[in-house]
Amino acid sequence: xxxxxxxxxxxxxxxxxxxxxxxxxxxxxxxxxxxxxxxxxxxxxxxxxxxxxxxxxxxxxxxxxxxxxxxxxxxxxxxxxxxxxxxxxxxxxxxxxxxxxxxxxxxxxxxxxxxxxxxxxxxxxxxxxxxxxx
Amino acid sequence: xxxxxxxxxxxxxxxxxxxxxxxxxxxxxxxxxxxxxxxxxxxxxxxxxxxxxxxxxxxxxxxxxxxxxxxxxxxxxxxxxxxxxxxxxxxxxxxxxxxxxxxxxxxxxxxxxxxxxxxxxxxxxxxxxxxxxxxxxxxxxxxxxxxxxxxxxxxxxxxxxxxxxxxxxxxxxxxxxxxxxxxxxxxxxxxxxxxxxxxxxxxxxxxxxxxxxxxxxxxxxxxxxxxxxxxxxxxxxxxxxxxxxxxxxxxxxxxxxxxxxxxxxxxxxxxxxxxxxxxxxxxxxxxxxxxxxxxxxxxxxxxxxxxxxxxxxxxxxxxxxxxxxxxxxxxxxxxxxxxxxxxxxxxxxxxxxxxxxxxxxxxxxxxxxxxxxxxxxxxxxxxxxxxxxxxxxxxxxxxxxxxxxxxxxxxxxxxxxxxxxxxxxxxxxxxxxxxxxxxxxxxxxxxxxxxxxxxxxxxxxxxxxxxxxxxxxxxxxxxxxxxxxxxxxxxxxxxxxxxxxxxxxxxxxxxxxxxxxxxxxxxxxxxxxxxxxxxxxxxxxxxxxxxxxxxxxxxxxxxxxxxxxxxxxxxxxxxxxxxxxxxxxxxxxxxxxxxxxxxxxxxxxxxxxxxxxxxxxxxxxxxxxxxxxxxxxxxxxxxxxxxxxxxxxxxxxxxxxxxxxxxxxxxxxxxxxxxxxxxxxxxxxxxxxxxxxxxxxxxxxxxxxxxxxxxxxxxxxxxxxxxxxxxxxxxxx
Numbered sequence: 001x002x003x004x005x006x007x008x009x010x011x012x013x014x015x016x017x018x019x020x021x022x023x024x025x026x027x028x029x030x031x032x033x034x035x036x037x038x039x040x041x042x043x044x045x046x047x048x049x050x051x052x053x054x055x056x057x058x059x060x061x062x063x064x065x066x067x068x069x070x071x072x073x074x075x076x077x078x079x080x081x082x083x084x085x086x087x088x089x090x091x092x093x094x095x096x097x098x099x100x101x102x103x104x105x106x107x108x109x110x111x112x113x114x115x116x117x118x119x120x121x122x123x124x125x126x127x128x129x130x131x132x133x134x
Numbered sequence: 135x136x137x138x139x140x141x142x143x144x145x146x147x148x149x150x151x152x153x154x155x156x157x158x159x160x161x162x163x164x165x166x167x168x169x170x171x172x173x174x175x176x177x178x179x180x181x182x183x184x185x186x187x188x189x190x191x192x193x194x195x196x197x198x199x200x201x202x203x204x205x206x207x208x209x210x211x212x213x214x215x216x217x218x219x220x221x222x223x224x225x226x227x228x229x230x231x232x233x234x235x236x237x238x239x240x241x242x243x244x245x246x247x248x249x250x251x252x253x254x255x256x257x258x259x260x261x262x263x264x265x266x267x268x269x270x271x272x273x274x275x276x277x278x279x280x281x282x283x284x285x286x287x288x289x290x291x292x293x294x295x296x297x298x299x300x301x302x303x304x305x306x307x308x309x310x311x312x313x314x315x316x317x318x319x320x321x322x323x324x325x326x327x328x329x330x331x332x333x334x335x336x337x338x339x340x341x342x343x344x345x346x347x348x349x350x351x352x353x354x355x356x357x358x359x360x361x362x363x364x365x366x367x368x369x370x371x372x373x374x375x376x377x378x379x380x381x382x383x384x385x386x387x388x389x390x391x392x393x394x395x396x397x398x399x400x401x402x403x404x405x406x407x408x409x410x411x412x413x414x415x416x417x418x419x420x421x422x423x424x425x426x427x428x429x430x431x432x433x434x435x436x437x438x439x440x441x442x443x444x445x446x447x448x449x450x451x452x453x454x455x456x457x458x459x460x461x462x463x464x465x466x467x468x469x470x471x472x473x474x475x476x477x478x479x480x481x482x483x484x485x486x487x488x489x490x491x492x493x494x495x496x497x498x499x500x501x502x503x504x505x506x507x508x509x510x511x512x513x514x515x516x517x518x519x520x521x522x523x524x525x526x527x528x529x530x531x532x533x534x535x536x537x538x539x540x541x542x543x544x545x546x547x548x549x550x551x552x553x554x555x556x557x558x559x560x561x562x563x564x565x566x567x568x569x570x571x572x573x574x575x576x577x578x579x580x581x582x583x584x585x586x587x588x589x590x591x592x593x594x595x596x597x598x599x600x601x602x603x604x605x606x607x608x609x610x611x612x613x614x615x616x617x618x619x620x621x622x623x624x625x626x627x628x629x630x631x632x633x634x635x636x637x638x639x640x641x642x643x644x645x646x647x648x649x650x651x652x653x654x655x656x657x658x659x660x661x662x663x664x665x666x667x668x669x670x671x672x673x674x675x676x677x678x679x680x681x682x683x684x685x686x687x688x689x690x691x692x693x694x695x696x697x698x699x700x701x702x703x704x705x706x707x708x709x710x711x712x713x714x715x716x717x718x719x720x721x722x723x724x725x726x727x728x729x730x731x732x733x734x735x736x737x738x739x740x741x742x743x744x745x746x747x748x749x750x751x752x753x754x755x756x757x758x759x760x761x762x763x764x765x766x767x768x769x770x771x772x773x774x775x776x777x778x779x780x781x782x783x784x785x786x787x788x789x790x791x792x793x794x795x796x797x798x799x800x801x802x803x804x805x806x807x808x809x810x811x812x813x814x815x816x817x818x819x820x821x822x823x824x825x826x827x828x829x830x831x832x833x834x835x836x837x838x839x840x841x842x843x844x845x846x847x848x849x850x851x852x853x854x855x856x857x858x859x860x861x862x863x864x865x866x867x
Contacts, residue, residue: 004386006310006311006313010379014317014372015320017324018369018372021328021365022324022327025327025328036342036351039346071346073347084347119348132331132335132338
């Protein structure tokens with residue numbers, strides 16, 4: 001290794017990589033707005049049909065798309081309980097949906113009215129950095 | 135005098151105790167002295183500083199000094215309290231005596247710091263000089279009295295311009311490698327950015343992924359985290375290579391320029407420095423390099439981080455910011471409190487390491503003599519004593535570290551507990567939320583690491599500065615070339631004229647080594663210099679080689695003042711064999727050619743004149759046989775013949791030989807001298823020798839006696855004169 005000469009290749013490569021990484025991170029954190037799970041407070045009411053419930057959004061009128069709903073989270077003695085949602089459909093009444101929970105993981109299904117959160121992936125409005133820092 | 139702290143100066147080298155002691159005295163009396171100039175004034179080649187040189191140096195700074203004999207410690211009571219004195223202890227070390235208090239003697243020991251010695255300890259160290267009479271051993275002290283300001287002696291401070299060359303050394307060490315810093319800084323910023331992002335990703339995994347029971351989202355985040363970790367690893371690899379390249383370059387430039395400086399320094403410099411000191415200074419370079427490549431940038435990043443997070447903290451709540459500010463201040467004060475102590479320990483450590491290095495080198499170099507004289511134990515004990523003392527230093531270092539670390543931990547813990555308490559109070563008062571508390575805890579956690587890096591950087595910086603001080607101490611020395619004007623000698627040979635030459639070794643004041651020398655060394659002739667040991671023969675020869683520049687009178691070569699000559703050019707024309715000439719760990723041929731261009735014809739002539747074939751022919755690899763360092767494995771006579779061949783191979787215009795044949799057997803000497811006579815023909819030759827067989831060929835013989843020319847003439851003329859030469863020769867018959 002000739003230490004009297006500068007390793008131009010290494011310096012150029014490193015500068016390129018570091019600047020590229022910096023620029024990439026800046027762009028990612030500023031302009032990338034991914035859909036992230038957002039909790040919506042809801043309550044469920046069991047229907048006569050097996051595994052079917054009525055879902056009422058308490059805080060907002062929801063305009064749910066079919067592939068957005070993933071799970072319903074309630075708390076039992078402060079411990080979270082998750083229910084996977086297999087399918088749902090609007091009932092026609094504003095903010096009320098018919099919902100079918102999946103029993104595939106063997107978890108017990110809600111038996112009566114339960115309050116909890118339904119998590120929907122929604123695109124963030126602010127930058128990613130701001131969202132993470134919040 | 136005890137109501138004011140007495141000044142203390144720590145010595146930087148093993149032989150600097152006298153200088154440090156005198157600086158303490160000068161500082162006590164408010165006299166400004168220049169360390170560099172003082173070193174010049176007190177230097178005595180090979181011997182070290184003496185009372186005499188200290189007294190003369192003190193006089194130059196307007197302080198009158200007087201040496202006194204101490205019969206016992208009671209004599210110290212006679213010294214005025216406001217007149218600190220220098221004592222000679224252990225027969226080789228100078229310390230400052232400040233006075234007596236509570237039955238203890240207050241000593242400023244340049245090697246060990248301020249000490250309060252008991253009477254028995256001081257007596258054992260001080261009263262060590264045996265007297266010719268049957269009386270108890272005595273000690274010596276140098277008493278000082280500042281003279282009136284009207285007669286301050288020479289104002290030597292103004293004579294010398296000593297510039298702080300530390301930054302110059304750093305700047306030079308960086309050179310073109312400066313370009314690495316912005317790139318490494320970019321790398322650190324990129325790594326830090328990723329580093330800062332990672333906890334947020336974890337937070338998202340927990341809060342959003344797990345919180346929502348969204349495994350797909352968790353996978354998505356973990357892939358992102360993996361990309362970040364891989365990027366960080368990649369950045370670290372690139373940064374590692376950059377730092378390696380940078381540190382290699384800085385190290386290379388630092389040590390290379392240090393070696394260049396060593397090559398440029400005048401030869402007397404090396405007569406006053408121990409090899410261990412110089413080697414330790416080479417090690418010092420790695421501390422400077424390590425600070426520049428590792429700590430300097432991380433300090434910068436840490437400061438930026440601290441500032442950013444402090445602003446964020448201030449934004450959250452001013453009380454937390456004030457608390458952080460206060461605890462940081464206490465932290466820094468606490469660390470600063472130990473810096474001085476650390477410096478002392480570090481300087482001591484250098485002395486121990488330097489002594490250790492010197493002792494090991496002496497043991498290895500002198501192994502033959504130690505074994506032959508059964509003196510291994512003596513040096514082993516010296517090494518053990520130094521090592522034991524150095525362990526004390528290590529223990530002190532550990533103690534300081536432990537105290538400092540314990541205090542640091544307490545400060546950090548108290549600060550964190552205070553913040554927790556403050557948070558709890560503010561939450562209860564509904565002034566902040568639980569989320570704010572969590573954020574503040576996170577920020578405080580992020581601030582601790584950079585604060586520690588700043589403090590660690592300050593400590594490493596202090597160590598690097600100490601090392602830099604020691605390195606630049608060498609850079610303050612004047613180069614050999616700075617003494618002359620660099621004039622090239624006119625082509626061809628010229629006679630050497632010496633007129634009214636007086637020379638005293640630096641630091642010696644009482645006796646001149648050479649006095650009133652007037653000589654003409656004719657061109658193309660051989661001149662022999664003879665005389666008893668200590669008559670100044672070798673000094674005269676070394677003067678003609680430009681070793682010493684501080685002589686009075688005129689030395690000229692072909693009408694050109696010797697002081698104005700380019701010494702490198704002059705030495706290029708000289709073939710030299712000195713008593714201390716060195717055989718390198720090279721082949722025999724390598725030792726003769728010594729880096730010059732190999733010329734087979736010239737080499738054969740040199741080998742033939744010095745009769746090398748006689749013993750080299752028996753070696754398995756002939757002239758390519760490697761020889762050990764300093765010619766280990768060769769006889770003294772063989773070494774001298776190789777050195778002679780080196781001088782002959784150079785094909786010089788001037789030949790200077792100092793006792794070059796004294797180890798040859800009679801037959802070899804006769805054969806070689808006859809061959810050399812033919813080689814000397816047409817060259818200007820100066821031979822310092824004892825042996826009649828070596829000097830009788832000379833055209834002119836100069837007899838030196840006690841630094842003066844006693845007589846000169848041809849061999850026959852001097853014999854006929856029946857003077858000192860006759861006496862010298864008669865003893866050899």
